[in-house]
Each structure stands twice: as structure tokens, then as C-alpha cells.
Amino acid sequence: xxxxxxxxxxxxxxxxxxxxxxxxxxxxxxxxxxxxxxxxxxxxxxxxxxxxxxxxxxxxxxxxxxxxxxxxxxxxxxxxxxxxxxxxxxxxxxxxxxxxxxxxxxxxxx
Amino acid sequence: xxxxxxxxxxxxxxxxxxxxxxxxxxxxxxxxxxxxxxxxxxxxxxxxxxxxxxxxxxxxxxxxxxxxxxxxxxxxxxxxxxxxxxxxxxxxxxxxxxxxxxxxxxxxxxxxxxxxxx
Numbered sequence: 001x002x003x004x005x006x007x008x009x010x011x012x013x014x015x016x017x018x019x020x021x022x023x024x025x026x027x028x029x030x031x032x033x034x035x036x037x038x039x040x041x042x043x044x045x046x047x048x049x050x051x052x053x054x055x056x057x058x059x060x061x062x063x064x065x066x067x068x069x070x071x072x073x074x075x076x077x078x079x080x081x082x083x084x085x086x087x088x089x090x091x092x093x094x095x096x097x098x099x100x101x102x103x104x105x106x107x108x109x110x
Numbered sequence: 111x112x113x114x115x116x117x118x119x120x121x122x123x124x125x126x127x128x129x130x131x132x133x134x135x136x137x138x139x140x141x142x143x144x145x146x147x148x149x150x151x152x153x154x155x156x157x158x159x160x161x162x163x164x165x166x167x168x169x170x171x172x173x174x175x176x177x178x179x180x181x182x183x184x185x186x187x188x189x190x191x192x193x194x195x196x197x198x199x200x201x202x203x204x205x206x207x208x209x210x211x212x213x214x215x216x217x218x219x220x221x222x223x224x225x226x227x228x
Contacts, residue, residue: 032211033214035209035214035215035216037155037216037218039155042220043220044205044218044219044220044221045155045205045207045216045218046218047215047216047217050214050215050216051214051215054215056215088154090154090155092155092216094211094214097160097167097169098157098160098169098171099145099147099157099160099209100157101147101154101155101156101157102154103154104154104155
């Protein structure tokens with residue numbers, strides 16, 4: 001069993017770049033793919049990154065994903081921040097027949 | 111276009127039961143794992159249960175195992191969650207979601223709220 005730890009909240013100004021981390025507590029971050037979901041209040045969560053770094057069609061290239069085995073973490077980077085990027089972001093990975101979510105990061109664009 | 115729509119949420123007393131449904135469209139339903147994920151008020155997303163395309167495999171979070179049952183009807187392109195012995199801590203918005211280990215690109219519904227209260 002492992003946990004995924006995210007910062008509770010981050011904030012940045014429009015047009016800037018932000019990176020949200022997701023640290024795996026045990027086992028290698030490279031063992032299983034990491035997904036990232038964007039969740040606005042009252043809406044369905046949407047996938048912004050899957051398989052560590054892949055972007056679904058329709059997601060702008062301002063969103064990018066990566067993993068770093070030295071820190072055992074995944075990262076979601078959003079460049080050229082827009083007010084509509086304000087949302088909760090969750091990382092997710094797989095752990096032997098069950099799915100694990102990070103605690104979520106509230107992104108404020110101000 | 112993939113679409114999943116949940117229904118069946120509501121207010122139920124502790125110890126009661128409720129069945130959630132999810133109607134799916136836009137993909138070959140029987141080919142894919144399906145899941146239920148919930149979000150309690152003020153908390154993050156919690157995986158609840160998964161079921162394989164042909165219902166061969168079913169997996170549950172420890173918190174619901176023995177009380178909740180995930181099932182599907184491939185002829186009706188529908189997913190279900192039967193929730194028994196409900197507790198206050200089961201209060202949450204419940205989401206139906208298509209994702210699996212081999213196809214992790216997820217598609218989610220807008221959720222259906224469940225409140226367990228006397």
C-alpha cells in the first residue's frame with residue numbers, strides 16, 4: 001500500500017507557471033502510471049494528463065506531466081495560467097487492484 | 111463521445127440501502143473496466159469499487175467491502191452500486207467513471223449525491 005501526497009493549495013498569477021507535485025510514499029513512482037484530474041465545483045472531473053505525460057485531445061498544451069524517480073514524485077505543470085484553470089487537481093495511480101488518489105490541490109489563480 | 115450519467119442518489123437513514131445507476135454511451139461498454147469513486151463533503155476523491163468488462167473481477171475499498179456491491183448489465187450499458195448498511199460516513203457525491211489499468215484515460219459523470227442521516 002502507498003499514499004500519494006499533494007500540497008493542499010497553491011496560488012499564482014494569470015500568465016505565470018505553476019507546478020503541482022504528487023509524491024508516492026513507497027514503491028517507485030515509475031511502477032504505475034499517474035493520471036491528473038481537474039475538478040471544478042459541481043462539475044465532472046476531467047482528465048488533463050494520463051500515463052504520466054500524455055494529454056487527452058482537447059486539453060491545451062499548457063498542461064504537461066512528468067515523473068521524477070529521484071524524488072519519487074509526479075508533477076503537473078500549467079503554464080500561461082488562466083482564471084479558468086482555477087480548480088482542484090488530483091493525482092491518481094494504481095496499487096495492486098485498487099486505485100489511489102492524492103488528497104487534491106486547490107489551485108487559485110489571482 | 112464517451113458519456114456516463116449517474117442517478118439514484120438521495121437521502122437515506124443509517125442502516126438503510128440505496129442503489130445507484132450509471133448509464134454509459136459512446137464506447138463498447140463491455141470492453142472496459144468501470145468504477146465508482148466518491149467525494150465526501152469537504153474532502154477529496156476516494157475510490158470505492160471497480161468491475162471488469164465481463165464482471166469476472168470486482169474490487170472494493172476496505173471501507174465498503176462487505177456492504178457495497180458493484181455490478182453491471184452490458185446489454186443495458188449500465189453500471190450499478192448497491193449500498194447496504196449505510197453509515198453517516200458514506201455521505202458523499204458518488205461518481206461513475208470509466209478507467210482501468212490498461213486504459214487509464216478517465217471519463218467521469220457529474221455525480222449523484224448520497225446523504226446518510228436520520
